[in-house]
Amino acid sequence: MDQKGRRRPVLADVARRAGVSQSTASRALSAKASLISTATQQRVKKAAKELGYQTNPIARSLRLSKTSVIGMIVPSISNPFFTRLVEEVEHVLYENNYYLYLSDSRRNLDTEARLLRAFESGSVDGVLIVPCHEVKSAPSIADFTSGIPLIQLDRPTTCTKFSGVGIDERQSMFSVIKHLKDSGAKTIGVVTSKETELTSMLRLKETEEACRFYDVCLPRKLIVEGEHSISGGAEAVETLLASNLFPDALVCFSDLLSVGAIKQLKDQGIGVPEDVLVTGFDDTPFAELFRPSLTTVRQPVEQMARTAVSMLLEASSSVSHYRLPGRLIRRESTLLEASYQD
Amino acid sequence: MDQKGRRRPVLADVARRAGVSQSTASRALSAKASLISTATQQRVKKAAKELGYQTNPIARSLRLSKTSVIGMIVPSISNPFFTRLVEEVEHVLYENNYYLYLSDSRRNLDTEARLLRAFESGSVDGVLIVPCHEVKSAPSIADFTSGIPLIQLDRPTTCTKFSGVGIDERQSMFSVIKHLKDSGAKTIGVVTSKETELTSMLRLKETEEACRFYDVCLPRKLIVEGEHSISGGAEAVETLLASNLFPDALVCFSDLLSVGAIKQLKDQGIGVPEDVLVTGFDDTPFAELFRPSLTTVRQPVEQMARTAVSMLLEASSSVSHYRLPGRLIRRESTLLEASYQD
DNA sequence: TTGAAAGCGCTAACAA
DNA sequence: TTGTTAGCGCTTTCAA
Numbered sequence: 001m002d003q004k005g006r007r008r009p010v011l012a013d014v015a016r017r018a019g020v021s022q023s024t025a026s027r028a029l030s031a032k033a034s035l036i037s038t039a040t041q042q043r044v045k046k047a048a049k050e051l052g053y054q055t056n057p058i059a060r061s062l063r064l065s066k067t068s069v070i071g072m073i074v075p076s077i078s079n080p081f082f083t084r085l086v087e088e089v090e091h092v093l094y095e096n097n098y099y100l101y102l103s104d105s106r107r108n109l110d111t112e113a114r115l116l117r118a119f120e121s122g123s124v125d126g127v128l129i130v131p132c133h134e135v136k137s138a139p140s141i142a143d144f145t146s147g148i149p150l151i152q153l154d155r156p157t158t159c160t161k162f163s164g165v166g167i168d169e170r171q172s173m174f175s176v177i178k179h180l181k182d183s184g185a186k187t188i189g190v191v192t193s194k195e196t197e198l199t200s201m202l203r204l205k206e207t208e209e210a211c212r213f214y215d216v217c218l219p220r221k222l223i224v225e226g227e228h229s230i231s232g233g234a235e236a237v238e239t240l241l242a243s244n245l246f247p248d249a250l251v252c253f254s255d256l257l258s259v260g261a262i263k264q265l266k267d268q269g270i271g272v273p274e275d276v277l278v279t280g281f282d283d284t285p286f287a288e289l290f291r292p293s294l295t296t297v298r299q300p301v302e303q304m305a306r307t308a309v310s311m312l313l314e315a316s317s318s319v320s321h322y323r324l325p326g327r328l329i330r331r332e333s334t335l336l337e338a339s340y341q342d
Numbered sequence: 343m344d345q346k347g348r349r350r351p352v353l354a355d356v357a358r359r360a361g362v363s364q365s366t367a368s369r370a371l372s373a374k375a376s377l378i379s380t381a382t383q384q385r386v387k388k389a390a391k392e393l394g395y396q397t398n399p400i401a402r403s404l405r406l407s408k409t410s411v412i413g414m415i416v417p418s419i420s421n422p423f424f425t426r427l428v429e430e431v432e433h434v435l436y437e438n439n440y441y442l443y444l445s446d447s448r449r450n451l452d453t454e455a456r457l458l459r460a461f462e463s464g465s466v467d468g469v470l471i472v473p474c475h476e477v478k479s480a481p482s483i484a485d486f487t488s489g490i491p492l493i494q495l496d497r498p499t500t501c502t503k504f505s506g507v508g509i510d511e512r513q514s515m516f517s518v519i520k521h522l523k524d525s526g527a528k529t530i531g532v533v534t535s536k537e538t539e540l541t542s543m544l545r546l547k548e549t550e551e552a553c554r555f556y557d558v559c560l561p562r563k564l565i566v567e568g569e570h571s572i573s574g575g576a577e578a579v580e581t582l583l584a585s586n587l588f589p590d591a592l593v594c595f596s597d598l599l600s601v602g603a604i605k606q607l608k609d610q611g612i613g614v615p616e617d618v619l620v621t622g623f624d625d626t627p628f629a630e631l632f633r634p635s636l637t638t639v640r641q642p643v644e645q646m647a648r649t650a651v652s653m654l655l656e657a658s659s660s661v662s663h664y665r666l667p668g669r670l671i672r673r674e675s676t677l678l679e680a681s682y683q684d
Numbered sequence: 685t686t687g688a689a690a691g692c693g694c695t696a697a698c699a700a
Numbered sequence: 701t702t703g704t705t706a707g708c709g710c711t712t713t714c715a716a
């Protein structure tokens with residue numbers, strides 16, 4: 001209120017104004033207020049208000065060795081899936097009176113390592129990381145030797161020193177294959193992603209097992225790899241078309257890939273879903289907007305965020321890996337009935 | 343390296359190990375290294391390395407009254423346009439050795455005010471805010487009386503105490519209308535957005551002037567307002583169809599609105615672009631993916647981020663408002679030639 | 685219930 | 701070129 005064009009008031013100013021010692025002022029304004037007489041408390045609070053006093057969080061952090069900040073590293077903020085994750089994490093942290101330091105490793109291992117090192121130096125109370133790569137990111141994560149907790153999100157790396165939270169690939173791929181089988185698919189193809197080796201390998205392994213389980217044919221030749229992008233999906237389909245086999249259904253390991261795949265199929269005069277069923281993975285926002293809208297697996301983003309944050313804040317020393325169930329979202333790209341309109 | 347399961351080493355440990363005073367160690371490790379003899383420098387750096395020493399940023403911040411962190415508040419992290427903005431800001435900050443504190447006001451004025459207050463208390467060196475609302479956010483922004491600089495991004499509020507960076511609405515709308523006129527439109531309609539009153543009003547005003555300038559007809563009746571969402575766009579079209587007039591072209595004030603509008607038009611058997619041309623605004627990622635792909639105005643996101651950050655870091659005391667030019671991206675939704683394929 | 689004093693880890697003014 | 705010392709703003713012993 002009474003501004004006087006002066007420097008920010010500090011606790012000593014409040015104490016002086018209230019006619020008490022600085023320690024009393026500190027207690028009156030903090031959780032220790034119960035130790036202070038109500039009258040004094042009142043006076044201190046009044047003085048603080050009049051001065052427009054706010055605790056300096058930096059000084060507080062230094063004193064307490066606690067920052068109330070969580071650092072988060074993602075490979076790309078503009079990837080809508082990571083964005084959703086960041087959003088949820090931010091919400092959960094907010095509920096717990098924590099702030100978020102967000103950094104983007106730009107899919108670059110050096111940047112990622114540098115960011116990890118920066119967080120290590122004590123500006124945050126914990127780290128949440130979506131690694132760039134399941135294998136190549138492992139060393140810098142394993143090097144994270146500061147005392148603060150770290151949780152791996154979404155992509156489990158080969159580093160097992162730290163806990164992780166991700167999706168249940170097995171259950172997810174089983175639900176996809178079951179759905180395709182139920183929709184009449186006999187032979188399926190797979191478009192995997194280059195970027196995320198381990199996830200893709202795991203997903204592929206589960207896909208193969210699911211195909212075996214549901215008695216669906218998955219020929220070696222129909223497993224193709226694409227860059228993790230729209231054009232990557234398109235190129236993968238070209239490769240696929242070059243083979244003499246052709247599947248009833250195409251399982252893509254990301255929505256991005258399936259968009260590219262569908263575009264390319266259409267360009268070749270192959271209809272989706274009339275001629276081939278196509279599925280994606282992630283349930284990114286455009287999955288619904290794209291035509292045909294994408295059947296895909298929705299990642300349990302909110303639950304992932306909640307789980308990871310609570311693991312972080314509880315800082316339990318045991319290492320564990322959570323696999324949360326994905327949810328199949330059925331849309332036009334695998335829908336054979338009349339309701340498909342264009 | 344030699345870990346010994348001990349507490350994090352501090353500067354005093356490095357000094358001791360190198361056999362110098364703490365201030366010498368500090369200088370040797372900082373930008374003031376030139377003041378120190380090369381030999382001593384070497385010894386200090388070696389000791390630091392052996393101990394795995396890293397400067398404690400909290401203590402440093404406290405001492406220097408500088409955090410090297412910029413706080414950013416956006417109405418919704420999951421909005422792809424804001425995400426792009428955050429991404430660019432993060433990149434520019436990184437180049438300048440700053441970190442980003444990201445917060446999401448969730449389009450909620452109270453949350454926004456609270457976040458502003460939190461930043462005011464000294465945890466950041468500057469604030470970048472995309473306000474929730476051009477009018478309603480103004481009071482809490484005006485209340486931001488700490489000494490640190492604040493820049494309004496994207497949506498200029500009625501608060502003129504702080505600088506802002508946004509798009510040049512006039513130039514943008516003029517380029518849209520010119521393009522539509524060149525494509526043969528005689529009468530246009532407008533779908534404005536409810537959420538961003540001032541921006542919409544300004545955009546509308548410029549649209550009207552552009553129509554006058556290019557001699558295009560813009561009847562009052564064909565100006566409709568929608569919620570800032572896909573369904574909002576669809577509803578707006580319904581309203582429009584209820585009137586007896588119908589435009590040659592529909593100018594939507596966001597990509598989201600135009601997606602909804604096009605969906606609704608298609609459902610009514612009205613073809614885009616054959617029967618109506620439609621334009622969006624923002625050039626969000628799905629503008630390209632949607633069918634028909636959207637003609638839209640690309641916001642100069644990178645430039646906005648760069649401008650805002652440099653204003654912030656230079657902390658010039660003069661208040662100014664930058665209007666950066668938008669760029670018309672022509673796509674299928676206004677393309678009448680043969681190249682439109684589906 | 686309150687106060688005096690120490691100290692979190694760092695940098696910088698001043699002195700040598 | 702280096703060391704001594706003070707102090708950023710806060711919380712918390714310890715003592716009264």
